[in-house]
Amino acid sequence: MKLLRATIYGFGKWVDYELDFSNQSLIALYGENESGKTTIQRFLLFMLFGMPPKQRKFYQPKTSSKMGGRLTILDESIGEYTIERLGDSRNGAAICYTPDGEEHGESWLSLRLSGVDEKTYRSIFSFSALDLSKLQDVKEEELSEVLLGIGLTGSARIHSIERRLEQKLGEYFKPNGKNPIINQQLAKLEVLQQELNELKEEEASYRVKKNAILELQATIEENTKTIRHKKERKYQLEKMIQALPDVEAYIQYQTMLKDYPEVISFPEGGMERYETLKGKLLPLKSDLKVRLNNKLKLMEEKENLENENQQFPIEEASSIYSQYMNYQENERELLRIQKQIEERNKDLKSELMVLNISLDEQIMEDLYLPFHLEKQWEDIKRDIEAVIREQEMNKENIHLQESAYERIENEYKNLEKSLLSNELRNELEEIINTHKENKLLDALQQENEQKHKNWSNIQMKTMKNIGLWLGVSIIIGLIFGLIALLADMPFLFNLAGISIVLGIVQWLLGKKSIKQLDILMKESTIPNKISSVTQDEVQRAESLLHLDQQNYRELEFLEEKLKESSIHLRKLLDQKLLLEERDTRLSETISDHIANYPFLERVEVVYWPELYCTLKDLLQVVKILDELRMKEKELTESLSYYQLKVDKFLQDHGFEINAKSLLSKIDFIDYEINTYHDREKQIVQTSKMLDDNANQIEELNMSCETIEQEINTLFDFANAQNEEEFYQRNKELRERNDLCKASDKISSYYSSIFSKEEWENLVTNSPKKRTIELEINELEIKIHGLEEEQEVNRQQLANIIVEYQKLESSETYSKTLHRFQLEKEKFIKLSKQWAVYKTAKELLAGTKENYRDKYLSKVIVRTNYFFEQLTDGLYTHVSPPDDSKPFSVERVDQLRFTVQELSQGTINQLYVSLRLAISEIMSDSMHLPFMIDDAFVHFDDIRKKRMISILKEIASRHQILLFTCKREVISEIHDKNILQLTNRLPLVEN
């Protein structure tokens, strides 16, 4: 691989600069210090491997915005291609243009460069004077290591990795350590394991505990049973002691019982039954006796009552009593009527008193008023009233008429005096007439003037009209004549002639009328005025004439009225005479009536009609009074008859009574009737009671019989003849029963305590109290012992059960087990991590060793070659460092020197040889160009020459770019291989 051309668009101080490596293998780039050699180196590296942004920024030219460039390379396998990188685009990534015109990216380039990165490249393919100066600072004992480190990327890093791994391993684990984490974890695990074993042990005791529980439970159960038996026995014995007195009593009762017969026949509850029956019988018997007595009494009572009733005349008494009601009614009626009579009488008297005319009751009774009388009295009243009223009116009218006549007469005389004289009147009329004529003449004159004006107008118009008429009629005549001529119609000539004639006639007529009118107009002229009268004189004459005329008319009217009034007065005087006559007639009629009815004398004629009405009412009252008096008499008779009847009844039946009044007599009769009815009721009741009584007596007898029968049955059952014997039997039975009961009570009381056998045994051979007490004592001691034992067992069982349950519910083992597993997992994890570190460390060491073994021999052979060349055969052999020995060289005189023993110059030469060797070996597979930057500054001329020849030799295999600032160096190199930087470009200050 070879660099052919480089074009710098802009990089550091270089802008638009081109480098042509002219297809040479060895290129020396000459430039003095600060001439930009290093920048070009950096540019080439940038082209090949790229550059991080920060560095790119650093190399951004100050004078140009461009940053980047192109580099053309010749590759063995694919030929020429160009890399282009721009600082500001694609983040500095490369584009490669191949000869076939394709474009490739960064990865393609990387492949082309065999994956070498800048660091590797620099460590293998480039070295400089700087590397050598560093060498001087290296400590002697590390020199060997440094020399070996050449070509190993970051041998120092490998070293540091080794150290770090060592440290990690130490942190993780030390076979005999305590603090490393794995050791700690291990300790933890051991503790847990221990704990786990203990817990497992504890859980394993589960089975033992379970057995112990079962055993203890069995023992406790058995003991409980024994204790219970013993306690029962003890209790039995205690009861026996208690029972001893009762047992004795029981025995006694039993012997006493033997004295009584085995069987005593006595009805069940016999005494009570007997007593009850007897109790029932006694009241029944006494009741029976009472009822028989009652019967006798009732019969006697009944007989008495019947006798009394037969003696009393009930029917007669009832009839009288019933009539009494009627009597009472009549009595009340009588009273009512008497009252009425009294009232009416009083009314009548007062009525008459009010009238105050000569009338009394006697006259009233005889008085008769015919039906027409009322009408007659009425007429008389009306006539008198009418006559009086007319007379008054007549008198008034006459008076009025006389005064009216007088007044009119006065007025007439006044008017006659105010009338005008005849001469004066004529004079006035003359003045007025003259005035009227003057006025008329004025009006005519004016009218005439107007007529003249109108006339001249009309004359003009008429003259025109008649002229026109003449012309038109002549033309029409001519037209007709022409038409007649042309159309040969002869009749039209006639027409033409007529029309012309008519025209001429018209014209002539017109002329004549105008003339006549003219004359007329001139004739009509107006006469002149005669004389003149003033306006005032005329007006005054007129008003005087008018007034006089009015007065004259009124005088005529008054004369008429006077005549009328005298006629009216004469009529009124005639009427007055007639009225006086009517009055005389009426007075005669009135005196006739007074003669018939003298009481009218004291009454005004006007009130006669009212008097008639009052009298009629009074007559009605008198009539009613008469009727009432008749009724009164009838009633009084019927009442006295009834009283006699009563008295007779009382006398006939011998009732003696002191009371005189009818009422008390009737009361007495009523009482007697009631008494009779009461007795009757009593009789009925008594007989009913008798019947009841008889029934009851029968029932009672039957009940008594039944009870007596039952008593007898009881006696029979008890084998008793009578009550005494019955009582005897009862007593025997009771005594025997008491004995039985007492002994039964004792035996039943103890039946719950002792069994039947025990009881019989106790009764037949009752033990002694002392023996029993002894046995009780023994039992108590035994029970006490057992109970204590039981308590101990229980406690033990409880303890075990607690432990057992604790085991069952305990999660400690389970928890520890899981915890242990967890910690173990952690341990395994840590162990694996440790294993990784350990493996890494060993792997690194192994690789390092292999690596050396693989390359070292080759490197040493080449180093030998270069070193010999450089030293011109002074040193013949170079030995790599051994386990203990560092680098050593062998001089031609076969003396051996270690690196430390060599001079600095020799060390430099050795370093350069080694470096070149390594680079050559390493770059076997990668033919990248070398870049050497003044690595030979300190070499003398001879050595420089040797160096150049070595480089020339290497250049046959690899392209070499040699950067130098020494003329001596370039003097050794052919011109075509030299690029002089200073000559080519004026430097731009950076």
Place this chain on the structure above:
Amino acid sequence: MEKKISFIHAADLHLDSPFKGLSDINDTLFQEVRKSTFKALDNLVKTAIRKEVDFVLLVGDLFDNEKQSLKAQISLRNAFEELQRHHIEVYLSYGNHDYIKGNIYPITYPENVHIFNDEQVHSLIFNKEDTPLAAIYGFSYENRAVTSKKVYEYKKIDRDIPFHIGTLHGSLESNTEHDTYAPFQLTELINKDFDYWALGHIHKREILKEHPFIIYPGNTQGRNRKETGEKGCYYVELSEGNHSVEFIALQAIEYNQMTVNISNCETIHQVEQAITEEIRNLNPMVPQLLDVTLQSKKTNIIAWKSDHLLEDIIEIINERFQTQNNWIHIFRTSIQETRTLEDSTLMGEHFIKELLDNVEEFPIQEHVSDLFHHKQARVYHDSLSIEEEEQIKQEAHQLIVHELLKE
């Protein structure tokens, strides 16, 4: 009346057996994890009661003799008592983990529990209303292992009984992944003409066959990262002519795997966000223990791991999700670098290439003997498996490469 039975088939309860692979969990989670097998049992009992089954079949490995806790058996007894209260029978046999002779606790189970108490196959009859409805066949492990072909001993008794159910704690002859106990072949079981084969021993549930049903119900609670997903039992209904099964999940905590691609993450916080995002999407029904695999094409993930940043964010994420009701806990994080080996050689680093050459044949056993053969320490870990060795080597290699290339 139609003859019909229903029952629950479960196995491998492994009550109170510790979980494997959990190291960094807080106390609350630890307690929940510890109780999870019991919770699963509790769920089983509740399911049986809810479904009103006739009986429950428990086919071996109810607990582990080696790590036997009394609590395991007490809780079993309590569970059986609860079933008894609901008139549910229990038929159980012991397997290779709870073999009879290894049991040190003489717990007495209630009367509804019927145990196959020796290694001879025999049958127990299930009666319903005094009518025999089902014959249940089975045996228990007396010792740690049964290697004979127990399948030969199953013989159908009394053909008048409508249903015949075989229980067998063992594995297919062909299955070499697990210890083969009481081996059998599928055809051998089919030929027995039973109505249902209730198997146990394999922790991954599987319906081997449908006519008749031959079923491994799996275990009831996953206890290591390989036992992922839902765990539970089968609810079985047998009637004449119709057999149906239904899986019912019982696990209290679920193991699950999750892969997160973090190739696009530039910073560790983005990784945290990516993982949190994925976890948020889970929405689980029960608490989750997650085995997270991070996929990335970039090397920064190695850096994060080496600098323990990854550990830190996982801790943060765990803290975030541990308070929710169905908590989520990442118990393991592994890294999958999708970058090819070629990429690393491209680095042009001779040394790294040399490292890679070395790593393949690198014998780690002799180098780790300091710890792994340590007198006290060796008790607590098993010798490294090939897989583990490979992983250690891989991690070591990654570590070195990362350190070398670190800027």
